Structure formats: structure tokens, C-alpha cells
Amino acid sequence: MTDFAGWLMPLRYKSETAEHNAVRSSAGLFDLSHMGEIAVTGPGAGAALDYAVCGWPSALVPGRARYTMLCAEDGGVLDDLVIYRQEPDRFLVVANAANTAVVLAELRKRCSRAEVQDETAATGLIAIQGPNAAGILSTVTDLDLAGMRYYAGAYGTVAGPRVWVARTGYTGEDGFEIFCAPQDCEQIWMALTQASETLLGPGDPAGLVPAGLAARDTLRLEAGMPLYGNELGRNVTPYEAGLGRVVRLDKPADFVGRKALAARSEEGPRQLLIGLVARSRRVPRHDYPVMSQTGQRVGVVTSGARSPTLRTSIAMAYVETGAATPFGIDIRGSIEPAEVTELPFYDRSKQG
Amino acid sequence: MSVPAELHYTEEHEWVAIDGDTASIGITDYAAQSLGDVVYVSLPAVGSAVTAGEPCGEVESTKSVSDLYSPVDGEVTEVNEELDDDPGLVNAEPYGAGWMFRVRVAVGSDGETALPPGLLTPVEYEELIKSAG
Numbered sequence: 001m002t003d004f005a006g007w008l009m010p011l012r013y014k015s016e017t018a019e020h021n022a023v024r025s026s027a028g029l030f031d032l033s034h035m036g037e038i039a040v041t042g043p044g045a046g047a048a049l050d051y052a053v054c055g056w057p058s059a060l061v062p063g064r065a066r067y068t069m070l071c072a073e074d075g076g077v078l079d080d081l082v083i084y085r086q087e088p089d090r091f092l093v094v095a096n097a098a099n100t101a102v103v104l105a106e107l108r109k110r111c112s113r114a115e116v117q118d119e120t121a122a123t124g125l126i127a128i129q130g131p132n133a134a135g136i137l138s139t140v141t142d143l144d145l146a147g148m149r150y151y152a153g154a155y156g157t158v159a160g161p162r163v164w165v166a167r168t169g170y171t172g173e174d175g176f177e178i179f180c181a182p183q184d185c186e187q188i189w190m191a192l193t194q195a196s197e198t199l200l201g202p203g204d205p206a207g208l209v210p211a212g213l214a215a216r217d218t219l220r221l222e223a224g225m226p227l228y229g230n231e232l233g234r235n236v237t238p239y240e241a242g243l244g245r246v247v248r249l250d251k252p253a254d255f256v257g258r259k260a261l262a263a264r265s266e267e268g269p270r271q272l273l274i275g276l277v278a279r280s281r282r283v284p285r286h287d288y289p290v291m292s293q294t295g296q297r298v299g300v301v302t303s304g305a306r307s308p309t310l311r312t313s314i315a316m317a318y319v320e321t322g323a324a325t326p327f328g329i330d331i332r333g334s335i336e337p338a339e340v341t342e343l344p345f346y347d348r349s350k351q352g
Numbered sequence: 353m354s355v356p357a358e359l360h361y362t363e364e365h366e367w368v369a370i371d372g373d374t375a376s377i378g379i380t381d382y383a384a385q386s387l388g389d390v391v392y393v394s395l396p397a398v399g400s401a402v403t404a405g406e407p408c409g410e411v412e413s414t415k416s417v418s419d420l421y422s423p424v425d426g427e428v429t430e431v432n433e434e435l436d437d438d439p440g441l442v443n444a445e446p447y448g449a450g451w452m453f454r455v456r457v458a459v460g461s462d463g464e465t466a467l468p469p470g471l472l473t474p475v476e477y478e479e480l481i482k483s484a485g
Contacts, residue, residue, distance in 0.1 A: 017391075
């Protein structure tokens with residue numbers, strides 16, 4: 001167990017590698033109740049959020065979700081968010097645990113014409129992720145999962161309790177996130193475990209495996225998904241992170257950070273987030289320098305790991321725009337060659 | 353947490369098994385569990401000299417990297433090459449298939465292996481990990 005933004009969280013249940021592999025090959029079960037949930041409600045909620053974030057929440061139809069960011073006036077990222085339009089006048093904003101207080105304060109400031117309510121303590125969140133997730137979940141829910149698109153969500157029941165289920169996640173696999181009342185978490189968790197045993201056989205290592213934060217981190221890294229504090233922070237804009245598409249400069253409304261982001265969009269990013277595959281089996285880690293062939297420091301690793309799926313050492317790194325390849329990563333004093341690769345490292349749609 | 357009675361231990365959470373003039377070395381069950389899944393082990397070269405208390409390699413897990421120390425003085429005679437393909441052996445069998453390297457150590461005129469001072473008995477090591485929590 002580990003302290004994570006004030007929450008006591010499991011880093012691993014047994015083996016994080018086995019948990020990671022289970023999500024890729026079968027299914028994993030995550031307790032994500034630490035995530036922040038903030039409801040923005042009222043007839044002005046959509047317009048208020050359009051001003052607050054760089055995406056275009058009011059353009060979402062009810063039942064759909066979007067990945068977006070909360071930016072500062074200078075374009076720096078305060079948090080990355082998923083916003084669900086649960087009802088015409090109700091949006092659920094899901095924030096990183098460490099940033100929930102910042103997001104809440106900013107939304108209260110920016111959404112003066114809507115009701116902003118912190119529902120974090122009243123919301124449990126269980127994610128089931130992996131190729132068997134839909135099959136397992138479908139046996140204990142009244143929702144039509146086959147008809148639920150990626151980044152869509154609906155109210156329904158799971159194992160009895162009424163919940164909000166969305167086809168979203170942070171693993172690069174198909175999967176679902178179940179927002180429920182905290183007192184229903186255990187019942188839902190047990191019902192999913194039971195459903196997996198009924199469906200796939202008890203004790204099947206390829207069944208549904210509880211997965212902790214360590215597996216979640218390697219899964220999202222392989223999938224090329226940014227982590228706030230690593231790839232994202234106040235000192236970068238979405239453009240540096242290669243996520244300029246989340247900035248909806250085409251939205252008619254003004255929004256916080258618009259001027260700075262429009263300028264950055266024109267001038268281009270000041271650094272680039274790239275993927276690196278190291279030839280060495282040593283593991284590149286957060287903050288390790290990225291070096292040019294001439295021995296200049298041209299960047300820094302933001303996240304790195306030994307990839308359980310690809311069986312190579314992978315890293316995301318910020319490098320100066322225009323820095324010349326080849327790159328090396330300074331792994332505790334020795335420069336290990338690393339090849340630039342397209343993100344994501346792992347794409348389930350391209351797996352044979 | 354397993355602490356086999358026939359082994360010697362170090363404060364760096366390594367174990368040493370003595371057989372004649374050969375010391376086999378690995379990390380303890382406690383160390384393996386604390387590190388999480390081991391993903392890479394960098395071992396000293398066969399033929400190289402190692403010194404007790406000095407780093408001679410690295411153990412990388414998902415979340416961290418730690419130095420590997422030699423608990424004894426001597427020459428490395430063998431390293432566990434299986435760990436290259438399957439570093440997870442360190443977690444699965446820390447005292448068995450997860451062993452790391454072997455060192456030829458000096459044997460005194462009395463035929464007894466000269467162990468460096470500071471090695472812990474199993475009882476002392478158990479106390480150490482209990483106090484570490």
C-alpha cells in the first residue's frame with residue numbers, strides 16, 4: 001500500500017507484471033475511488049464549462065464523454081480531465097486525485113453561472129479493463145454494453161446498485177468505469193469477481209485480476225497516455241504534450257487560456273513529447289536526461305518503464321524542438337542508445 | 353517472509369550461502385517483496401574482483417533501482433544468466449532459481465571459509481526486517 005494524494009492505495013495486489021498482463025490478455029479490476037468527481041449542473045452548465053476548460057463540453061450530446069484539460073491563463077495545464085455529459089444539465093468532471101482541490105477551486109471561480117459540487121467523497125469508482133471486461137460486466141448489468149460506444153456512458157445497475165457506467169479507461173484496452181456510491185463498491189467488486197469465475201472458471205489466471213497503481217502506470221505508459229506531474233504540468237501547454245487536438249480554438253466562446261493557447265498554436269510547441277525505445281535492458285526513469293550524439297542535454301525523460309507487453313525499455317520524454325537524432329538516455333551515468341518511436345508504444349487495434 | 357536458517361544475511365537484504373570456497377549470493381524474500389517485480393538485474397562480470405560492502409551491480413524493479421553489493425571479497429566465478437531472460441525468478445524463488453552470482457572466497461589455513469565481519473545470522477536478520485516494518 002502507498003500514500004497517494006492522501007489516499008491509501010494499493011501499489012500492487014500481488015505481482016504488478018501479472019496484473020499488467022492480465023489487463024492486456026483478459027481483464028483487470030481497479031479501485032479508483034481516489035479520483036476526483038466534480039458535478040457541474042444547471043441550465044448554464046455547458047456554457048460555463050466551455051469557458052472553464054479548453055474543450056467544448058456543451059457540444060457533447062448527453063451520454064457522451066470527452067478528454068479535455070483545465071488550463072491556466074498562460075496556457076499551462078492545471079489538470080487533464082474526462083468530462084461526462086450525464087444529463088442535459090449535468091456534467092461530471094473527473095480530475096486527478098492530486099489536483100482535485102485545484103480543479104474544484106478553478107471551476108467554482110470560472111463557472112459562476114452553474115452549480116459546482118464536489119462529489120469525490122460520495123463517489124466510488126471501479127474500473128474493469130481488458131478484452132474480457134465487456135463479457136464479464138455484461139453478466140451483472142442491465143445496460144446494453146454492446147451498444148455503448150467508446151467514450152460513452154449511461155445510468156444503469158451493476159450487481160443491483162444504480163450506477164453510472166462509461167466506456168472509458170486509462171489502460172489502452174477496451175473497458176468500463178463504474179461510478180457508484182462508496183457503500184456499493186464492495187458489492188460490485190465481489191459481483192464482478194464472481195461473474196468472472198462463473199464465466200471463465202475459478203482461479204483462472206487469465207480471469208479478472210485486481211490491479212494496483214503500478215500496473216496502471218505501465219499500462220497507460222504503453223498506451224502513450226500522459227500522466228499529470230510527468231508529461232503534463234503548469235509549465236507545458238497541451239501542444240507540447242502532442243495533445244493540441246484537445247484545444248478547441250474552433251469553439252465560438254472565449255475560454256481561460258485562449259489567447260495564450262492560440263499564440264502557442266501559431267508559433268508551434270517549444271518542446272516535443274516523444275516516445276523512446278532503449279536498446280539497453282536498463283530502465284529509463286522520470287527525470288533522466290536525454291542526450292544528443294554530441295553529448296548535449298536535449299531533453300528529459302518524463303516516464304519510463306520496462307514494458308511488460310513489448311519486453312523492451314520504453315520512455316516518454318520532452319526534447320527540444322529541432323534536436324537532432326540519434327538520442328541516448330543517461331541512465332545513471334552511462335548513455336544508452338534510444339530510438340525515437342511513434343506513440344503509442346502499444347495500440348490494441350494493431351495487435352495481431 | 354521466509355528467512356532460511358542455513359544462510360548468512362546482510363543489512364542490504366542479501367543472502368550468502370557458503371559451500372567450501374564458494375559463496376552464492378542473492379537478495380532476500382523481504383527485499384524481493386519490497387522492490388516489487390524485478391525487471392532487470394545487472395551482475396558483475398565473471399572473473400572480476402568484488403569487495404565486501406562495495407556495489408557490484410544493480411537490481412531494477414518496476415518502481416525503483418537499487419545497488420547490488422558484494423557481501424564478500426573474492427573473484428566472481430559464475431553469474432545467473434537465467435535472470436537475463438527471466439528476472440522474475442528473483443521474485444518467484446529468491447533463495448533458489450533467483451540466485452545472482454557466485455564468488456570464490458579465501459579459505460583459511462584451518463580449512464574454514466573466512467567470512468567478512470558484519471554478516472547477520474538468520475535470527476539477527478529477522479529482527480532487522482521486523483524493525484524495518
